[in-house]
Amino acid sequence: MEISNIKEFISSWVSRIPLSYFNDPDPVVSVLRLSGVIGQVGPARSGLTLDSLEKSIERAFSGKRVKTVALVINSPGGSPVQSAQIARRIRELADEKDIPVVAFAEDVAASGGYWLACAADEIFADANSIIGSIGVVSASFGFTEAIEKIGVERRVHTMGKRKGMLDPFLPEDPEDIARLKAIQMDIHDSFKQMVLERRGEKLTAPDADELFEGDIWTGSQAQALGLIDGLGDLRPTMREVHGEKVKFRTVSAKSNPIKRLLGSSEDKTRQQVFSAISVVEEWSAWKRFGM
Numbered sequence: 640m641e642i643s644n645i646k647e648f649i650s651s652w653v654s655r656i657p658l659s660y661f662n663d664p665d666p667v668v669s670v671l672r673l674s675g676v677i678g679q680v681g682p683a684r685s686g687l688t689l690d691s692l693e694k695s696i697e698r699a700f701s702g703k704r705v706k707t708v709a710l711v712i713n714s715p716g717g718s719p720v721q722s723a724q725i726a727r728r729i730r731e732l733a734d735e736k737d738i739p740v741v742a743f744a745e746d747v748a749a750s751g752g753y754w755l756a757c758a759a760d761e762i763f764a765d766a767n768s769i770i771g772s773i774g775v776v777s778a779s780f781g782f783t784e785a786i787e788k789i790g791v792e793r794r795v796h797t798m799g800k801r802k803g804m805l806d807p808f809l810p811e812d813p814e815d816i817a818r819l820k821a822i823q824m825d826i827h828d829s830f831k832q833m834v835l836e837r838r839g840e841k842l843t844a845p846d847a848d849e850l851f852e853g854d855i856w857t858g859s860q861a862q863a864l865g866l867i868d869g870l871g872d873l874r875p876t877m878r879e880v881h882g883e884k885v886k887f888r889t890v891s892a893k894s895n896p897i898k899r900l901l902g903s904s905e906d907k908t909r910q911q912v913f914s915a916i917s918v919v920e921e922w923s924a925w926k927r928f929g930m
């Protein structure tokens with residue numbers, strides 16, 4: 640095709656596009672899925688982290704037609720550090736780009752999952768979603784009697800009084816427990832501060848302190864307490880805001896299929912073992928909420 644013909648073709652094609660397309664293009668809602676345990680889980684180091692999500696978060700806020708960033712959250716929580724870092728990065732870009740953020744809870748937005756939801760300007764959930772668990776937990780096992788019964792002698796050599804703190808093969812030390820409680824209290828205060836800053840006057844519980852005792856609620860109950868703004872799903876809620884012509888653009892962390900294909904059989908076997916362990920750890924996190 641000659642250059643003149645190409646120009647004519649392009650001119651003819653452009654002329655068919657209504658001017659309203661350029662003056663008032665369809666709005667776009669970026670959908671960022673935050674699903675799974677937060678933090679590096681198991682030997683495979685899987686889970687939601689800022690490192691794995693940062694590029695996806697940046698993509699969610701990119702584009703002139705993006706009117707809202709929607710967070711679709713399904714998480715039982717996990718690392719408070721990663722929860723804080725992910726939420727902080729979302730808020731940084733929301734303020735920088737002046738784009739509102741709306742969170743939609745699926746099955747669970749609890750503990751760190753609710754921390755992520757608080758990064759949004761508004762929070763919606765299903766009536767049956769599990770919301771809350773604003774607290775801090777640390778769990779382990781004690782094996783002192785078990786090793787005595789089977790005749791195992793525990794030998795630990797440390798430099799530093801606290802280096803062997805909370806060793807599951809030694810009896811609990813009251814000083815260790817007090818130290819752990821102090822750390823948990825500090826983390827809990829950070830969580831509470833995040834909720835109070837983001838939800839503020841929206842909280843309607845008669846006794847606000849009851850919200851921070853680690854309890855969980857359904858979406859309907861959470862709405863009555865002010866922990867969420869309403870009941871609703873992503874698409875109908877966003878269509879009410881932006882109209883029927885709104886476009887949804889899903890962004891997610893990208894895996895590397897080439898690397899997986901080129902991995903050796905030994906690597907793949909190791910990954911399968913690590914994945915199995917990670918699945919068990921994730922399963923235990925979800926089971927706390929009956930999932």
